[in-house]
Amino acid sequence: MATHQDVVCPFCGLGCDDLTVKAGRSGLTVVSTDCPIARDGFGRTNPAQTNLTGPPRVGGNVVALDAAVQAAAEALGASRAPLIAGLATDVDGVRAALVLAERVGAVVDHVHSEGLYRNLAVLQRTGWITTTFAELRNRCDLLLVAGPDPAAFHPRLYERWVASRPAFQEAPTREVVFLCGEPQEGTRTALENVSVTVVPGDAARVGEAAAALSAALADPSHAAADIGALAERLRRARYAVVAWAAAGFAGPHADLTVERLVRLVQDVNRHTRCAGLPLTGHDNVVGANQVCTWQLGVPLRASLAGGAPLHDPYRFAWERFMDTADLVLWISAFRPEVPAFPADKPVIALAPPGTAFAAEPAVFIPVGTPGIDHAAHVFRGDTVVAVRTGRLIDRGLPDTAAVLRTIADALPQEAAVC
Amino acid sequence: MLTKLSGGRIYDPANGRDGTVGDLFVRDGRIVADPGPGAVPDETHDLSGKVVMAGAIDIHSHIAGGKVNLARLLMAEEHRAAPVAAEGLCRCGGGVASPSTHVTGCRYAQMGYTAAFEPAMLPSNARHAHLEMADIPLIDTGGYLVLGNDDLLLDLLASGAGEEVVADYVGWMLNATRSLAVKAVNPGGINAFKYNQRRLNVDEAGPFHEVTPRRVLTALASAVQRLGIPHPLHLHGFNLGVPGNVEATLDSIEAMDGLRLHLTHVQFHAYGAEGDRRFSSAAARVAEVVNRRPNISVDVGQIMFGQTVTASADTMAQMGNTRLAHPKKWVMMDIECDAGCGVVPFRYRDKAFVNALQWAIGLELFLLIDDPWRIFLTTDHPNGAPFTSYPELIRLLMDRDYRLAKLAELHPAARKHTILETLTREYTLGEIATMTRAAPARILGLSDRGHLGPGAAADITVYTDRPDRRAMFATPDLVFKDGRLIVRDGVVVALVQGRTHVVEPAYDPAIEARIGRYFEERIGQRLRHFRIGEDEIRGGDGLVRHACRLPTDPPGAF
Numbered sequence: 001m002a003t004h005q006d007v008v009c010p011f012c013g014l015g016c017d018d019l020t021v022k023a024g025r026s027g028l029t030v031v032s033t034d035c036p037i038a039r040d041g042f043g044r045t046n047p048a049q050t051n052l053t054g055p056p057r058v059g060g061n062v063v064a065l066d067a068a069v070q071a072a073a074e075a076l077g078a079s080r081a082p083l084i085a086g087l088a089t090d091v092d093g094v095r096a097a098l099v100l101a102e103r104v105g106a107v108v109d110h111v112h113s114e115g116l117y118r119n120l121a122v123l124q125r126t127g128w129i130t131t132t133f134a135e136l137r138n139r140c141d142l143l144l145v146a147g148p149d150p151a152a153f154h155p156r157l158y159e160r161w162v163a164s165r166p167a168f169q170e171a172p173t174r175e176v177v178f179l180c181g182e183p184q185e186g187t188r189t190a191l192e193n194v195s196v197t198v199v200p201g202d203a204a205r206v207g208e209a210a211a212a213l214s215a216a217l218a219d220p221s222h223a224a225a226d227i228g229a230l231a232e233r234l235r236r237a238r239y240a241v242v243a244w245a246a247a248g249f250a251g252p253h254a255d256l257t258v259e260r261l262v263r264l265v266q267d268v269n270r271h272t273r274c275a276g277l278p279l280t281g282h283d284n285v286v287g288a289n290q291v292c293t294w295q296l297g298v299p300l301r302a303s304l305a306g307g308a309p310l311h312d313p314y315r316f317a318w319e320r321f322m323d324t325a326d327l328v329l330w331i332s333a334f335r336p337e338v339p340a341f342p343a344d345k346p347v348i349a350l351a352p353p354g355t356a357f358a359a360e361p362a363v364f365i366p367v368g369t370p371g372i373d374h375a376a377h378v379f380r381g382d383t384v385v386a387v388r389t390g391r392l393i394d395r396g397l398p399d400t401a402a403v404l405r406t407i408a409d410a411l412p413q414e415a416a417v418c
Numbered sequence: 419m420l421t422k423l424s425g426g427r428i429y430d431p432a433n434g435r436d437g438t439v440g441d442l443f444v445r446d447g448r449i450v451a452d453p454g455p456g457a458v459p460d461e462t463h464d465l466s467g468k469v470v471m472a473g474a475i476d477i478h479s480h481i482a483g484g485k486v487n488l489a490r491l492l493m494a495e496e497h498r499a500a501p502v503a504a505e506g507l508c509r510c511g512g513g514v515a516s517p518s519t520h521v522t523g524c525r526y527a528q529m530g531y532t533a534a535f536e537p538a539m540l541p542s543n544a545r546h547a548h549l550e551m552a553d554i555p556l557i558d559t560g561g562y563l564v565l566g567n568d569d570l571l572l573d574l575l576a577s578g579a580g581e582e583v584v585a586d587y588v589g590w591m592l593n594a595t596r597s598l599a600v601k602a603v604n605p606g607g608i609n610a611f612k613y614n615q616r617r618l619n620v621d622e623a624g625p626f627h628e629v630t631p632r633r634v635l636t637a638l639a640s641a642v643q644r645l646g647i648p649h650p651l652h653l654h655g656f657n658l659g660v661p662g663n664v665e666a667t668l669d670s671i672e673a674m675d676g677l678r679l680h681l682t683h684v685q686f687h688a689y690g691a692e693g694d695r696r697f698s699s700a701a702a703r704v705a706e707v708v709n710r711r712p713n714i715s716v717d718v719g720q721i722m723f724g725q726t727v728t729a730s731a732d733t734m735a736q737m738g739n740t741r742l743a744h745p746k747k748w749v750m751m752d753i754e755c756d757a758g759c760g761v762v763p764f765r766y767r768d769k770a771f772v773n774a775l776q777w778a779i780g781l782e783l784f785l786l787i788d789d790p791w792r793i794f795l796t797t798d799h800p801n802g803a804p805f806t807s808y809p810e811l812i813r814l815l816m817d818r819d820y821r822l823a824k825l826a827e828l829h830p831a832a833r834k835h836t837i838l839e840t841l842t843r844e845y846t847l848g849e850i851a852t853m854t855r856a857a858p859a860r861i862l863g864l865s866d867r868g869h870l871g872p873g874a875a876a877d878i879t880v881y882t883d884r885p886d887r888r889a890m891f892a893t894p895d896l897v898f899k900d901g902r903l904i905v906r907d908g909v910v911v912a913l914v915q916g917r918t919h920v921v922e923p924a925y926d927p928a929i930e931a932r933i934g935r936y937f938e939e940r941i942g943q944r945l946r947h948f949r950i951g952e953d954e955i956r957g958g959d960g961l962v963r964h965a966c967r968l969p970t971d972p973p974g975a976f
Contacts, residue, residue, distance in 0.1 A: 006944050006946065006947070008947055015943075017943060017947045095553070102509060102510060120491065123492070123749065125747065126747050127749045127761075129750040129751070130749075130750075132752070133754075133942060134542070134754040134755045134940065134941045135752045135753070137940070138755055139612060160942055161942065167939070168626055168755070169626070170626065238614070273612060273613065275750075275751075291553075293487045293491060294482070294486070294490070295518055295520070296510070297512035297516065297517065297518035298490070298494075298497045307503040307510065308501035308502055308504075309497070309501055309511065309512055311497065377545070384484050384540070384542050384546070384751075385542050385543070385754065386545040386546045386549060388545070388947065388950075388951070388954060
C-alpha cells in the first residue's frame with residue numbers, strides 16, 4: 001500500500017494540492033479530506049467497481065487499440081459535421097482535440113460550458129472586476145455569496161479559502177453573508193469561527209437582490225431594511241468579494257443574473273474595493289477554454305467548419321449542436337459518465353473504463369484520468385493558476401492527447417478542412 | 419549539412435559589419451567560420467545585393483498569459499471581424515491586436531522576427547504563460563517575472579530584510595518560474611490599489627506594508643545586480659499615461675544611483691503638464707538624461723493609430739483609463755497576492771490631440787536618444803499598437819519625408835507641441851539592425867543570438883533593399899530559424915518550434931523555508947507544486963539557459 005502525499009486534485013477547479021491518497025488493491029482512497037468530489041474522483045479506481053482493463057470496442061466488439069483508432073479516424077473522415085465535445089481532459093488533451101477539430105472542421109465545446117458561459121457572456125459584453133483565491137483568503141473582509149451555496153460544486157471552498165483570517169488587512173476579521181441562498185451544513189461547520197449571516201430570498205431572484213443593493217448604495221432611503229444594511233456593510237468593507245457559482249443558477253438567461261452581480265461589484269468599487277469571484281472549473285472547463293482561446297482567438301463553442309474559427313455561444317453549445325452534428329466525438333477523461341447521445345448518429349467516446357452508456361457507442365476507447373493515470377496540467381477555477389497533477393497508478397491506459405494524436409495521424413489525407 | 423549564404427550585404431553590428439559584402443556558412447543550426455575552399459556546401463543561397471541581418475528580437479511584447487487571453491475574450495468583435503483561415507502550415511486562428519498563438523508566431527516570422535519576449539509574467543500565472551508560449555510556433559520566447567507588488571516581497575522589505583535576503587527571494591522565484599528577467603510594474607502601486615488607493619507617490623509609504631515605491635525599486639534593481647542577471651531591472655514606471663509623469667520617470671533614474679535600469683514603454687512615461695492643454699512632450703528631457711547615463715536603457719512603446727487593446731498588470735493605471743475604453747468595456751483583476759491585470763480596449767485617433775502628441779513623443783524619443791544600443795523598437799504590443807505595425811514604424815524612423823507627411827495629417831495643435839519637424843535624423847540600416855537584433859540580444863544576455871558571428875544560432879533574415887522601408891521590412895525574402903528556412907517571400911515553408919530562454923541565478927537555498935511557509939499559509943499552495951519543472955517547458959525540449967555574471971565580473975554599464 002503506497003501513500004501519496006500532497007496530491008493535486010484535478011476535479012472541481014479549487015486546485016487543492018494537499019491530498020493524502022493511499023493506493024492499494026481496492027484502488028485509490030483519499031484519506032485526508034471528506035471532500036466528496038475528491039473521494040469520488042480518486043475512488044473510481046477500485047477494480048471491484050470498474051472494469052479495470054476495459055479494452056477498446058468497435059460496435060460493441062472488443063478490438064485492439066489501433067483498430068479502434070482506425071475506426072474512429074474513418075468515421076471522422078466520413079463526417080460532414082462532426083462535434084468534438086465533452087472536452088473534459090487536461091491541457092494536452094485539449095490541444096490534441098483542437099488539432100483534430102481543425103483537421104475535420106468540427107464544432108468544439110466542453111460538457112460544463114453552460115455554467116462557464118453565463119459568466120463569459122457578461123465578460124464579453126461588459127467586462128468585469130474579479131479576483132482570485134489567494135486574494136480572497138488574505139484580503140477579503142466581507143464575502144458576499146450570491147445564490148445557491150457554491151459548496152455544492154466546490155466542497156472545500158470555505159475550508160481552504162475563507163475560514164482563516166485575512167492576513168493582509170489591518171483588522172483581520174472576516175464576515176460572510178449569504179444572499180438568497182442557505183449555507184450548506186458543511187459550510188456552517190467550516191465557518192464556525194467566522195461571522196455568518198443570511199439575507200434570505202428566492203435564489204432565482206438573486207439578480208434582483210443585487211440590483212436592489214446597487215440602488216441602495218446610491219440611495220438607501222427606498223431599500224428594504226436588510227438590503228439597506230447590507231449595502232452599507234459593502235460600502236464600509238475594505239475588500240469585499242462577491243462570489244457565485246453560475247452553474248447553480250436556475251432558469252433561462254441566467255447570464256443576466258451574473259450581469260447584475262458584476263454591476264454590483266462595479267458599483268461598490270466606486271466607494272471601496274470590491275471584486276467578483278465567478279466560481280467554475282469542473283473537469284478542467286477553464287483550462288479547455290483557455291487553450292481554445294489562445295489557439296483559436298475565440299473561446300469554446302466554436303466551429304472550425306468554415307476554415308477559420310467562428311464563435312457562437314448559442315449555435316455551437318454542444319447540447320444544441322448535437323442535433324445538427326452527424327457524428328459526436330465525446331471526451332470524458334475525468335469521470336466514467338457521459339450524456340445520452342442521439343440514437344441516429346455515430347458516437348466515438350474517449351472515457352475511463354467502466355463508463356456506462358445508454359446505447360453502445362460506435363467506438364469506445366478507454367483513456368486514463370489526468371492526475372491519476374498520467375501527469376497533466378489543469379486550470380484552477382479562478383483562471384490564473386494552472387496546476388500540475390501527478391501520476392499515481394498505472395492501469396495501462398493511454399492519455400487522451402496520445403489517442404487523439406493517433407486518430408489525427410490515421411485520418412484520410414483529404415479530410416483537411418481548416 | 420553545410421549551407422552557404424553567399425554575397426549578401428551583412429549588417430551585423432555586434433561583429434562590426436555594416437553592410438559589408440560577404441558569405442555566411444551554417445552548419446547544424448549554427449553559424450560557422452568559412453570552412454575554406456575544400457568544403458562543398460550542400461545548399462547555397464545567392465544573396466547578391468540582398469540585405470542580411472540576424473533574426474529580429476522583440477524585447478517587449480505581450481504575447482501570452484492570462485491578460486492576453488482576457489484581451490482575446492474582450493476583443494470578441496475583432497475576432498469576429500478578423501478570423502484567420504489556415505494558410506499552409508499556419509493553423510487557423512484570428513485577431514490583430516489580440517492574435518491567437520499561431521497567428522502570433524507566423525506573423526512574427528513573416529516579418530523576420532525569430533524571438534519575442536513576454537514582459538509581464540506573474541508568478542502565479544507563469545505556468546499558464548509557459549503553456550501558451552509553447553503553442554506559439556517558429557519564434558523563441560521567454561518571460562520576465564513581475565515582482566514588486568507581491569505581498570511577500572513587501573513583507574520582507576517591511577520587516578527590514580537585507581539585500582541578500584531579497585536577492586535570494588528573487589533568485590528563487592526566477593528559478594521556480596523559469597524566467598529570463600525581472601520586471602517591476604508600478605512597484606507598490608498595484609498592491610496599493612488592492613487597498614483602494616488610486617495613486618501612490620514614489621516616496622509615499624504604501625498601505626498595510628508601509629513600504630515606499632522607491633524602496634521596492636531600489637531593492638529589486640540591487641537584487642538583479644547582485645544575482646548577476648544579464649537584463650537590468652525592466653521597469654514599467656510610475657503614473658503611466660498621466661500628464662507630468664516625467665518627473666517620476668527622471669526620479670526613478672536618479673534613484674538607481676548608477677545601478678542599471680531598463681525603462682520600458684518610456685513613451686507612456688515622458689509626459690509633461692505644460693502648455694494650454696496641460697499635456698506636453700517631455701521627450702527631450704528624458705532623452706537628455708538617457709544620453710548622459712550609460713546605465714539606462716529604454717524601449718519606446720510607440721503608439722500607432724487605430725484600434726487596439728491595452729493589457730497591463732498595472733491595475734492602478736488601467737482603472738484610471740477605463741473611462742477611455744473603446745469599445746466601452748474593460749476587465750480588472752486582482753491576482754494571487756502577487757499583482758493584477760487590467761485590460762482596456764483602446765482606439766488611438768490621429769485627430770485627437772492627446773493621441774497625436776503621444777505618437778510624436780514616441781518618435782521624438784527614437785530620434786533624440788543617440789545610442790541605438792540602448793533604445794529598442796517596441797509598440798508595447800498590443801498596448802501602443804499591434805506588433806505588425808513595426809514595418810510602418812521602421813519607415814517612419816528611416817524616412818524623414820514620409821514622417822513629415824504623416825505628421826501633416828495629425829491634429830494641428832499636436833503639431834505645434836512637437837519638435838518632430840526639426841528633427842532630421844534618419845535611422846540607417848545598421849542602426850535598425852542594432853536596435854532590433856544586436857542590442858536586444860546583448861541586453862538580455864542571449865550571447866548566441868542577435869548576431870552572425872561563428873557560434874551564433876543561425877537565426878537569419880534576408881531582405882531586398884527597397885526604398886520603401888515599410889515594404890522591405892514587412893516581407894523579407896528569406897527567414898532562417900536555427901539554420902532552417904522557415905519563411906520564403908512571406909510564406910511559411912517549415913513549421914519549427916522555438917525555444918524558451920531562462921536564467922538560473924544562484925541563491926542561498928535557506929530562503930526556501932520562508933517562502934514555503936508563506937506559500938502554505940497565504941497562497942494556499944505547496945511550494946513543490948508552485949515550482950515549474952523543466953519537463954513542463956515545451957515538454958522538456960527547448961529550455962535554453964543563459965549565464966548570470968559572476969560577482970567578480972565588473973558591474974555597471976554595457
